[in-house]
Amino acid sequence: MIQSAPQIGFDRYIQLDWMAMAIKVRAGLATLDDLETLLDSAGLGKEAKSKTRTKLNALAIEPRNELVAFIDRGVEIFSPQDDCAMTAVFAWGSAIASYPYFGKVAEFSGRLTAIQGDCSVSEIHRRMSEVYGDREVTKRATQAVIQTQANWGAIERVENGKRLNRPPQRKVSDEKVIRWLVEAALRFMGKAMPVTSLPTMAVIYPFQIDQSLPYVLSKSDNIELRAEGPSNQFAALRS
Template identity: 55%
Template sequence: MTTSLPHIGFDRYIKLEWAATALKVRAGLTSIDELNALLASENLGKEALGKTQTKLNGLWLAPRSVLLDFADRGAAILKASPATSAVALTWGMALASYPFFAKLAEQVGRLTALQDDCSTAEVHRRMNEVYGEREITRRAGQAVLQTHENWGVIERIEKGRRLRRRPAIRVDDPQLVTWLIEAALRCLGKPLALSSVQTLPVLFPFSLEGSLAFLASGSAHIELRSEGPHNQFIALREGA
């Protein structure tokens, strides 16, 4: 019996400028024509352009129905404060939208947790264990790592053989902090110990500021649970 491998949905290099412009379109801060003009200036070729537009649709322009409200709330954060990090918002949307992106982010976060760097080969090896040792897995992995590099969260060293974390992006907007935590809950699909949130591998590019217990308790989309005096967990509220 053949076991089907997980679908790889994110297999393109996506520049932050493209994703940030798509986010602005969703927030009503620019037009789709501006995004189309930006993409046209890249001379991507017909096939590459179509695939790039598909990824931007999945991120911001036409997300899955279950993520529409989540995307709208992310766009509202940007609209209320245009200086908000486009990296943080698009990272959160990518985690929630694309399991392959989330799994690779998790592997990079885990492997760089102790020494801030890891081998590229080890990242690919771990992805092969989940998605199969096939050309599409490696090609998609390379595209996502290139995307991470362009978004400024990692850098390649030793002629690309190793990856190193860039300094963490400080996130102190309470709405953005809870929105990112919600993104992590959505991609991981399970309740999380509150004490683990600050060091979640999938959120490795960010330093979340403030009392997470206080922020979670005030969220309409995150449920804070207590199991004993020292064990607190967070989960998505039912229907969120």
């Protein structure tokens, strides 16, 4: 049997201010007309605006059924703050939980920049082609995710966009934000993870968790801690 390439899903450039407006729409602090006006001001054509709205719907405004409670918890946490840094955390968590493709690009970006602080864009394209197929749509989608990550402040594009630099990580100290971000990472991974590995997971590479995770996660209603052996503790989504 010939296996088809995994579905891509995320193939649009999404600006952080669009995400901020989408959060406000979901929270009832803005209207869809406000979002339309913002997208119009960006000069998007009819087709591009429609496709962008589809992504914003999935990320914040009309999430998939299994993500509604997760997204709503995020909106409750982030909408009152109206801060670019906090919007970036929501955008990242929502994207990796909603779109495995975004998460996979993030994971490769995190791994490849972990040692020296930078990597070539071509290396990310090669890794993604190995997973999703060496197709033009894969190249376009990967480029869209990279451009989006750069707009969200996770990476910096240098050498005419051919290389990526990793800026200093953003510290995340708020317990509610940490629990939500870890939940997003667990949703992307789809399995229980060692608690000790969570702070350095490549998929959340832009952020530095600045709290003791066992203590913070022990207060979560959505993540459970499991002891496996005398010194191994795993975190998993509650079923």
